Amino acid sequence: MSRTARLLLFGVGAAGFGVVLLYGLAGLPAFGHYQGVYGRVLDGIGVTERHATDLVTALNFDFRAFDTLGEEFILFASVLGVVLILRQLRDEHERPNQEEADEHQLAGASDALRALALVLVPSLLAVGVYIVVHGQITPGGGFQGGVILATGPLAVFLAGRYLRMRIIAPHTVVEIGDAVGAIGYGLVGLGGLVFVGIFFKNFLPLGIPGHLLSAGQIDVASTAVGLEVSGAFLVAWSEFLDQAILVRGPGDR
């Protein structure tokens, strides 16, 4: 089909779809006039029943922890998918002289960039850990903090040292982190099943709202997810970056 015909067909379809979409959206409660009950109830009981002040994290890792289990395994499975799609094909091999690839391929990292990375890496890791463990008190949690944690090693790459990044975050370590985080989250759920008889029901002391060690399972689950997310992102990123040092053709490995 020619490009013009395709765009024409799209225009007709999109116009119809747009009308139906707007009609459907018009049927929703007007903006600012929230009609739901569930959200109000949760807002009311979050602090008293779970001792968590950030309701979003409390929902994620307690009230709806079971849904997060699914979400977490979607992440896990899709990273497996990336690893599978980007596997080393039969006619590919890693560039024999890895020292060459150690230099930044694009522009060459300046000293300023390297110095900046030196400052960035520890501060990114500190912020990441902070966000992960304070999820139940202030905005944050495992997903957000995990991504920040993963950017630490990425800053090493920005400083022009991909192979150094592989030394700091080797494949095996990040893969194990990914898997341990995924299993850890499941274990939190199983802990509820074992100790109080319900999957993902809190079985840990609730503590005082606003304190670091409070809100029971939320902190533990958040840490497990943080580990998994940072592992998952690092696995995916290294798979993509590995593509840059692959060359096609018969290899003599």
Next chain:
Amino acid sequence: MSFLPYAVAAWLFLVGLYGIVSTRNLVRAILSLTVVQSSTYVVLIAVGYTKGGQAPIFADIPQVSKAVDPVVQVLVLTDIVIEATVSAMLLALAVQAHKRFGSLDPHELRALRD
């Protein structure tokens, strides 16, 4: 004014779709897909908003304050995770397509056409 957020969502959805259909580059198609997905964030956040409601973080506001629905915010978080993973998978496929066909133009993907 009360319909504006929903109109923005619909616009994002359609603009993203147009991007997917019209682009000649797979990476841009994937980016357009993330635009489509971001329209769902707008819808979700708009549905949960209460006039005068605060963020559902009770660390520094009284427990009885009127707050917006936290459920939709969690759904947006889920949505973002899914978007990131879907994009990663699609980008991986784009990398392999480029290796195989030497191009990122969807029209050049011969195996899909023949």
